[in-house]
Amino acid sequence: MLEIQGLTKRFGGLTAVRDVTTTFERNRINAIIGPNGAGKTTFFNLVSGYHKPTSGRIIFDGQDVTNLRPDQVARLGVARTFQSTTLFDKATVLDNLIVGHRLRTTSTFWDVVFNTGRLKEDEHRCRAKAEEVLDFVGLSSVAHHLAADISQEERKRVAFALALATDPKIVLLDEPAGGVNPEETLGLAELIRKMIRKGLTVCLIEHKMDMIMSLADKIVVLDHGEMIAEGTPAQIRSDQRVIEAYLGADYAAA
Amino acid sequence: MMSKTWQKPLLAVLLLLAIAFPMIAANDYYIYVMSLAYIMAIAAVGLNLILGYTGQLNLAHAGFMAIGAYTVGILTVDYGVPYWIAFVIAGILSAIVGFFAGLLSLRLKGHFFSIFTLCVGFMIYLIIEKWDVLTHGTVGIIDIPAPTGIGPIRFDNTWSQYYLVLFFLVVSLWLMSRIVHSLLGRAFIAIRNGEDLAETLGINLMRTKVLAFVLSTFYAGMAGALYAGFVRFIGPAMALESHTFDMIAFILVGGIGTLFGPLLGAILLTWLTQSLQFLQDFRMIVFGPLLILLVMFFPQGLIGYWRERQARRAAASMQDRRLQRSVIGQQQEVGTNA
Numbered sequence: 001m002l003e004i005q006g007l008t009k010r011f012g013g014l015t016a017v018r019d020v021t022t023t024f025e026r027n028r029i030n031a032i033i034g035p036n037g038a039g040k041t042t043f044f045n046l047v048s049g050y051h052k053p054t055s056g057r058i059i060f061d062g063q064d065v066t067n068l069r070p071d072q073v074a075r076l077g078v079a080r081t082f083q084s085t086t087l088f089d090k091a092t093v094l095d096n097l098i099v100g101h102r103l104r105t106t107s108t109f110w111d112v113v114f115n116t117g118r119l120k121e122d123e124h125r126c127r128a129k130a131e132e133v134l135d136f137v138g139l140s141s142v143a144h145h146l147a148a149d150i151s152q153e154e155r156k157r158v159a160f161a162l163a164l165a166t167d168p169k170i171v172l173l174d175e176p177a178g179g180v181n182p183e184e185t186l187g188l189a190e191l192i193r194k195m196i197r198k199g200l201t202v203c204l205i206e207h208k209m210d211m212i213m214s215l216a217d218k219i220v221v222l223d224h225g226e227m228i229a230e231g232t233p234a235q236i237r238s239d240q241r242v243i244e245a246y247l248g249a250d251y252a253a254a
Numbered sequence: 255m256m257s258k259t260w261q262k263p264l265l266a267v268l269l270l271l272a273i274a275f276p277m278i279a280a281n282d283y284y285i286y287v288m289s290l291a292y293i294m295a296i297a298a299v300g301l302n303l304i305l306g307y308t309g310q311l312n313l314a315h316a317g318f319m320a321i322g323a324y325t326v327g328i329l330t331v332d333y334g335v336p337y338w339i340a341f342v343i344a345g346i347l348s349a350i351v352g353f354f355a356g357l358l359s360l361r362l363k364g365h366f367f368s369i370f371t372l373c374v375g376f377m378i379y380l381i382i383e384k385w386d387v388l389t390h391g392t393v394g395i396i397d398i399p400a401p402t403g404i405g406p407i408r409f410d411n412t413w414s415q416y417y418l419v420l421f422f423l424v425v426s427l428w429l430m431s432r433i434v435h436s437l438l439g440r441a442f443i444a445i446r447n448g449e450d451l452a453e454t455l456g457i458n459l460m461r462t463k464v465l466a467f468v469l470s471t472f473y474a475g476m477a478g479a480l481y482a483g484f485v486r487f488i489g490p491a492m493a494l495e496s497h498t499f500d501m502i503a504f505i506l507v508g509g510i511g512t513l514f515g516p517l518l519g520a521i522l523l524t525w526l527t528q529s530l531q532f533l534q535d536f537r538m539i540v541f542g543p544l545l546i547l548l549v550m551f552f553p554q555g556l557i558g559y560w561r562e563r564q565a566r567r568a569a570a571s572m573q574d575r576r577l578q579r580s581v582i583g584q585q586q587e588v589g590t591n592a
Contacts, residue, residue, distance in 0.1 A: 048454065074456035086448040090554075090562055092569065099440040103456025109465060112436045113429065123437055146569045166456055 001026040001201050002047070002170060007056035009042055009225075016042040018225040019056070024170070024218070029196060030203045031212045033236075034222035035246050040205045041083075043222065044172050047203075048080045049073040061169065075103055079168035083175050085159040089148035093139065093158055096147050097130035098123075100165025133161040136198075137191060153184040160191060171195065173204040177211055189215050209247070213237065221246065272420055282412045289416045291524035292423045293480050298501040298516035299426050300473020305502070306511035307434055308466040309446030313498050314355065314371040317378030318471040320493035322348045322478025324382060327395035327488050337401045341479045348475025349468050356467030360460060363449070372495055379493040394489030401483045415484055422480060423517070426473060431513055433469070442466050446511070507548055509555030518557055 002024040009017040017039040024030045032040050045051045047058055049070040058066045065073055087096050105122035112119060134140055137157040142150055150158070156176060163171050176192070177185040189211050192202055206212050212219065212233070219236045221229040223245040229236055236242055276285045301315045325344035329335035335343075359370045382389045389395070401409040401418060409415050433439050441462050444452040453459050482488050501516070504523055509515030526544075530537035552559045 050450070050453075069458075070450075070453040071456045071458045074454055080454050082451065082454075086451060088443060088447050090565060092565075099437070099444045099452075099457075100455055102437055102441055102444075105437060107437060109433075109438060109469075112432055112438050115432065119436060126437060144569060146565060149569065162451075162455065166454075 001061060002203070003057075003059040004047075005057040005059070007043075007046060007058065008054045009039075009046055009051055010054045015225050017046065017053075017222075020220075020222070020225075020227045022220055022227060022230055024201065024203055026201050027196060027199060028201060028217040029192060029215055030201075031216035031219045032203065032205050032222060033207070033209075033212060033219060033246065037224075038222040039225040040222055041174060042225075044080060044174055044205065047073075048078055048172060071103070074166055074168075077167070077169035078172065079163035079166045079170070080172035081159040081163050081174055081176065083178055085155060085162070087147035087155070087158065089146065091147060092144050093147055093150060093154075094127075094130055094134060094143040096158065097134060097161055097165055098126045100133070100162045101126040101129040101167070104129075104167055129165050129167075130161075133164040136164060136194070137161045153180045153187070156180060156188060157191070160195075164195075168200065170201040170203060173202065173206075175205055175207065177206060177208050185211055269424070273417075276413050276416055285412045285416045287524060287528055288521075289412070289419045289484060290481075291520045292419045292517075293477050293484060294501065294504065294524065295517040295520035296423055296426045296480065297474050297477035298504040298520055299430055300470040300477065301498070301501050302505050302510070302512075302516045303430065303433070303442070303473070304466050304470040306505060306515070307439065307446060308442040308463060310360070310463060310467070311368040311502075312359075312371045312467065312470065313368055313495050314375035314378065315470070315474050315501060316495065316497035317375035317493045318348045318352055318474035319478035319481070319497070320378060320382060320488075320490070321351055322475030323482040323488045323492060324389060324395070324478075325475070326479045326482040327398050328388065330399050330482075331395055331397065337399055337483055338404075341401070341476075341483070344479035344482075345472050345475045348478070349472040352468045352471025352474075353464065356464045356471075360463045360467060375493065375495050375498065379490055382493055383490040389490070392490060394487060395482075396487050398482050398486045398488070400486065409483075419480060419484065422476065426476070427513065427517070434513060438465075443511075503545065506555055507545070509557030509559070509561070512555065512557040512561060515555050515557045519555070 004020055004022050007017055007020045008015065020043065032043060034040055042051065046053050049065070049068050049072065052067060056066070057064060060073075060076060060078060063076065065076060065078075068076075105126065107116070107119040107122045131140075131143070134143055137160050139154060139157050139161065142154060147158070160171075160173075160176070163173075173192070177188050180188065185208060192204070192215060195202055216233055219229075219231065219233055220227060221236060221239075221242050228241045228245060229239045231239070237247070275288060279285050279288070297315065297319050301312065304310050304312050322344040325347050326337070326340045329340035329343065330337055355371075355374050359367055359374060362370050383392055385391070386393075400415070403409060407414065409418050434442070441452070441457050444455060444457060445459065445462060449459055478492075481492075500523075504519030505516050506519065507523060508517065508519030526541070527537070530540055533540065554562060
């Protein structure tokens with residue numbers, strides 16, 4: 001589904017991502033872990049088109065997306081969330097989500113001026129999509145709340161919903177459970193499984209090891225921009241380099 | 255978001271008031287001042303699209319208004335082109351210049367964009383001032399003809415010109431209402447909320463921002479063209495950034511990112527300035543602190559404040575979980591800050 005070949009990104013003298021080669025399988029939960037500054041978010045930025053790689057290639061669904069802009073990558077079916085999502089606080093949650101499906105519509109400025117049937121149809125579809133994804137993430141009850149008034153966990157779910165509204169094939173989640181309590185983390189993990197059941201592919205960055213170990217099908221470990229290990233949770237847990245660089249003795253396989 | 259049932263009647267009443275204004279006004283001078291406020295409001299409505307809805311502070315807006323005004327001035331006075339043809343060309347020319355200026359300046363983000371547009375505005379001013387063969391330089395253009403009549407309607411007195419300007423104001427607001435409430439408007443707002451997120455949602459940043467920029471400069475050009483036909487004298491100073499700051503003040507007072515904010519601000523500030531005329535230059539002593547108080551206590555502007563209250567009330571009536579929820583929200587906020 002997503003193939004990374006020799007991906008490298010240098011910012012001046014700093015190599016944020018160095019020669020990473022890996023693949024993410026369709027309909028699986030893939031996790032990227034590593035200490036702070038390991039290059040995880042940079043890796044996401046490369047895949048989603050925010051940064052142009054210094055060298056290497058990114059193949060998505062058989063198509064080379066290495067030098068595409070973020071909006072072009074999004075159109076092909078790569079969605080992502082950010083560590084913090086800026087919502088329009090003075091509008092309702094539902095209102096915030098409607099724009100998410102805009103990329104699948106075709107109406108132009110002239111449709112707006114003449115208020116054409118195509119525009120009405122598009123707006124109807126976007127609203128229906130917003131309601132659908134809001135229901136999917138379990139937030140229908142706060143659809144008409146102001147975005148300013150929802151909780152941190154609900155904000156995370158809205159971020160998921162926004163990503164889903166773009167009709168993606170793969171969703172990149174940057175610390176989806178950052179800043180929420182353990183109980184809510186379980187709920188978000190269940191939501192990620194639900195996305196897999198729906199046929200999506202997920203790739204996430206996370207620091208909560210319990211969540212990752214129970215959730216991920218495949219884990220990629222980055223350290224100082226280099227991939228030091230990849231494999232199943234069991235393999236990662238027993239990898240000596242990973243234990244030294246990141247996990248610590250607590251997570252070593254018993 | 256807003257309760258729509260009484261929105262239409264309210265708009266109808268406001269429109270009737272605007273139509274009745276010349277009959278209520280004590281003298282022609284008041285009608286003249288009000289017309290000027292409307293013209294400035296049209297320009298400010300345009301600026302609000304790029305500033306309030308799309309989040310890009312364009313400091314060259316007065317420059318684009320000047321391009322519209324000078325197009326009408328030069329074409330009608332020096333080339334004998336009929337007013338309405340010059341009027342259409344003015345809007346189109348401002349938009350074309352806006353397209354190229356936007357293409358260039360929108361490559362920059364945030365403050366850098368604003369500083370760049372400050373320079374663009376000043377360049378427009380310098381070109382108008384120095385290229386005197388074309389623009390009459392510092393002397394300005396005088397004796398610009400009033401808009402020519404359409405059919406039986408003539409625009410040779412303050413009354414009829416008031417209604418002409420009011421007509422364009424209503425059309426401007428109607429079109430802007432369409433734009434900002436459409437999917438396109440949602441794309442603009444998404445860019446204001448966060449460019450990275452907007453791009454992730456598949457919005458082509460450059461194309462969308464340039465479109466907002468071009469539309470806003472089109473509004474500026476139209477306002478300038480109306481101004482030229484109404485005041486009938488224009489000078490290079492109208493391109494200066496101080497006029498852009500006037501429009502920003504209208505937007506801030508009335509409500510940034512609201513449809514009627516720029517209009518309310520333009521009317522309020524124009525009349526406030528008028529009523530403080532007797533203080534001459536000292537009026538800034540009253541004006542300045544007033545603005546500061548307003549920004550302190552109504553940072554969203556008057557309409558923004560009112561709309562936020564409306565939205566809260568609507569949300570509260572939807573569900574009464576709100577109180578409980580906001581308590582939890584505050585606790586969590588304290589948690590994240592710690």
